[in-house]
Amino acid sequence: MLARGGGHFLPWLRRLAVLVIRQVQHEAFTAAAEGTFVRRIEDRLRRFWPHTCETLGPAGLTARVTLGLERARAHGASRTADLERYLNLMFLLGEHFDTDPALPWARAYLTAPGPISTRLTQLSEHAQAEMHETGGAPS
Template structure:
């Protein structure tokens, strides 16, 4: 994701913001479009730091940031996702599967629509 050219990254950020608004309307309600886009941009960077680069996994990582706090991946208040993200034996998609199952499903309004 980090290596996407500017136009492709912009298209991806737009699709992620639509996904987030559809799936997490309560968490997005107070955010204007510029702020949500900025959060998505920061989320792409943070996800990449954990080796998470696949589009769907990055979208789920950003959703976690909205639900748990932008720094859930380093926040001592969330030791379990921090531990999962730090596991070198798990592929990135598996990490996000575990975190999604544990944290995101209660927040979701309906079945996921891929960004």
């Protein structure tokens, strides 16, 4: 098309700036975004789990959130809502709830077929029902 019209688009194309992001820059942007995301999740967890977060302390909370994000992503979670739901389940059921032999139903939901959002919703509902039934601690 450029050659057909006598090249009248060429001056316009020449004025476009090309933005090149190198791998090291991409990694820096990704790390910064992940750090911001972790801090935002930590703030939310402090609101809903103040005693647990206080007990963990700042470094422990960051370590728990980092571990939770890794484990959630390993189960296929990528949306913010799913990552946050997984972390809430982690605070409710325990740090290693997804591999805890005492919670086989949790592992069953996480490894079942279907969208992770649906599985996490079902797992949350089951955990809440367990808490209601047992008066506090899921079994």
